[in-house]
Amino acid sequence: MDYDVLILGGGLIGCAVAYELSKYSLNIALIEKDYDIVDDVALVNSAIIYDGVQCDNNIMSKLEVMGNEIINNLSSKFNIPCKKQASLLIAKNEEEEKILEDMYNRAIKRGISNIALLDGKYAYELEPNLNVKVNKVLYSQNTGVICPYEVGIAYGEIAFDNGVAFKLEEKVEDIKKINRGYKVETNKNKFTCRMVINTTPEDYNIDGFKENICERVGEIKYFIIEKSFKGHFSNMVFSYNKDESIYMCPTVQGNYIAAIKTKENLNYEEGYKKINSLIDGLRPQDINSFYEEPFYDDTIVIDDSLVHKGYIKVTGKNYAEVTMTPSIGKIICETVVSNLNCKLKSDFNDKRREIYKFSELSNEERQKIISLDKRYGKIVCTCSMVTEGEIVDAIRRPLGARTVEGIRRRTGAGSGSCRGAHCMNKIVSILARETNKNLTDIVKDSKNSKILLNRIKEFDDM
Numbered sequence: 001m002d003y004d005v006l007i008l009g010g011g012l013i014g015c016a017v018a019y020e021l022s023k024y025s026l027n028i029a030l031i032e033k034d035y036d037i038v039d040d041v042a043l044v045n046s047a048i049i050y051d052g053v054q055c056d057n058n059i060m061s062k063l064e065v066m067g068n069e070i071i072n073n074l075s076s077k078f079n080i081p082c083k084k085q086a087s088l089l090i091a092k093n094e095e096e097e098k099i100l101e102d103m104y105n106r107a108i109k110r111g112i113s114n115i116a117l118l119d120g121k122y123a124y125e126l127e128p129n130l131n132v133k134v135n136k137v138l139y140s141q142n143t144g145v146i147c148p149y150e151v152g153i154a155y156g157e158i159a160f161d162n163g164v165a166f167k168l169e170e171k172v173e174d175i176k177k178i179n180r181g182y183k184v185e186t187n188k189n190k191f192t193c194r195m196v197i198n199t200t201p202e203d204y205n206i207d208g209f210k211e212n213i214c215e216r217v218g219e220i221k222y223f224i225i226e227k228s229f230k231g232h233f234s235n236m237v238f239s240y241n242k243d244e245s246i247y248m249c250p251t252v253q254g255n256y257i258a259a260i261k262t263k264e265n266l267n268y269e270e271g272y273k274k275i276n277s278l279i280d281g282l283r284p285q286d287i288n289s290f291y292e293e294p295f296y297d298d299t300i301v302i303d304d305s306l307v308h309k310g311y312i313k314v315t316g317k318n319y320a321e322v323t324m325t326p327s328i329g330k331i332i333c334e335t336v337v338s339n340l341n342c343k344l345k346s347d348f349n350d351k352r353r354e355i356y357k358f359s360e361l362s363n364e365e366r367q368k369i370i371s372l373d374k375r376y377g378k379i380v381c382t383c384s385m386v387t388e389g390e391i392v393d394a395i396r397r398p399l400g401a402r403t404v405e406g407i408r409r410r411t412g413a414g415s416g417s418c419r420g421a422h423c424m425n426k427i428v429s430i431l432a433r434e435t436n437k438n439l440t441d442i443v444k445d446s447k448n449s450k451i452l453l454n455r456i457k458e459f460d461d462m
């Protein structure tokens with residue numbers, strides 16, 4: 001066999017599984033069709049760390065509670081931007097009060113602590129900028145925000161350093177059962193393995209396997225609010241009714257997100273009005289950008305019905321998957337370990353290489369790093385204060401960035417208010433130089449996203 005385990009898909013879950021399994025003496029590869037791992041994680045660079053209170057399903061709640069605890073430890077161990085952030089779920093009328101009371105009673109039954117159901121007047125003490133009448137508030141101290149992309153990158157980097165082979169730009173096209181394992185065919189190679197962990201949405205017609213269908217529930221509309229807006233909340237605020245929910249939360253980068261999960265086809269104006277009804281003094285010029293993304297609320301299933309044949313598939317898409325990912329990774333790992341009967345490695349290295357963020361360093365630290373590497377003294381992205389040194393490091397790290405989006409997500413370059421207008425050409429040049437490619441071969445985030453289409457003049461540099 002080429003590998004003990006083949007992980008299909010380098011999203012958050014695939015990388016978490018790779019990390020957990022890399023602790024064991026197994027020969028593992030991960031196959032990802034895109035240029036980069038964690039390429040499909042939501043564009044907004046802050047995910048909520050849920051606490052098992054809001055979801056209907058008890059199993060999903062358990063995965064959230066377990067994930068919540070692991071993620072808080074991971075963030076400090078791997079230096080992932082993360083903030084503990086209390087949350088207020090507010091009820092504005094009797095109908096919403098009933099939803100909140102049911103949620104609270106269910107959470108108590110689930111054994112969730114650090115929550116309280118309070119009278120509405122406390123909401124204004126906690127959030128003086130609230131612009132609505134609040135009857136009741138469910139206060140939780142368990143929630144937070146984290147940079148989801150960095151969770152995946154950290155998992156991937158450590159798995160890579162501990163021997164997992166990452167096969168990027170390889171699309172899995174077919175899986176066939178063979179004696180004591182599987183044959184996996186990609187657009188480039190054929191591999192054999194003892195076990196397959198499939199984290200992609202594809203089912204490959206595996207004999208005896210019944211696929212779960214993912215259902216899009218509606219849309220999330222995101223309004224990113226400027227850092228300069230002074231009237232924002234300091235906690236997360238959620239407002240529910242039976243058709244939609246609105247939430248507002250500070251991000252790990254210091255700006256602010258307002259989001260509406262809805263089944264309605266709201267346009268920008270309608271969405272803006274709804275948000276404005278919750279928060280005092282928000283003006284159109286305070287909105288930096290607006291995104292729309294699909295919203296899923298499936299039950300995540302770790303389907304191990306074919307584990308005796310060596311096949312595990314993760315199905316479903318869920319709005320709280322970032323929170324659940326560490327628990328899913330651990331559960332799958334335990335199943336694989338008991339199935340393959342393998343041992344922990346004695347030389348597993350659970351450390352991530354240091355990252356130096358120029359904007360977060362003191363002047364003394366900046367001087368020191370510039371004296372070691374002059375590229376840390378050259379600012380490439382002036383909006384987010386990202387230096388050439390950080391961009392080169394992002395490319396040269398394990399599983400380094402190969403695309404402009406990969407650089408943006410790892411360093412923040414190009415995500416400021418000019419949206420990359422000033423730094424895009426410099427980033428493209430650095431990527432081309434460091435990866436030894438032509439400028440015209442550098443892509444934004446996938447094969448069909450070229451930035452420079454053709455040469456029109458015979459200059460070597462931009």
Ligand SMILES: Cc1cc2nc3c(=O)[nH]c(=O)nc-3n(C[C@H](O)[C@H](O)[C@H](O)COP(=O)(O)OP(=O)(O)OC[C@H]3O[C@@H](n4cnc5c(N)ncnc54)[C@H](O)[C@@H]3O)c2cc1C
Nearest residue numbers: 009011012013033042047048172200293319320321322323
């Ligand atoms: C708008 C939005 C907001 C969210 N907000 C939150 C939040 O606040 N809190 C929270 O906890 N969660 C949140 N989530 C959930 C979370 O971000 C995602 O659900 C999660 O990233 C999905 O990870 P995954 O590994 O399951 O799937 P994916 O990221 O889809 O991974 C699957 C991978 O498989 C690869 N692949 C597919 N087909 C093939 C093939 N044939 N061969 C090889 N590779 C293949 C894909 O390229 C992809 O990289 C949000 C999600 C969305 C969309």
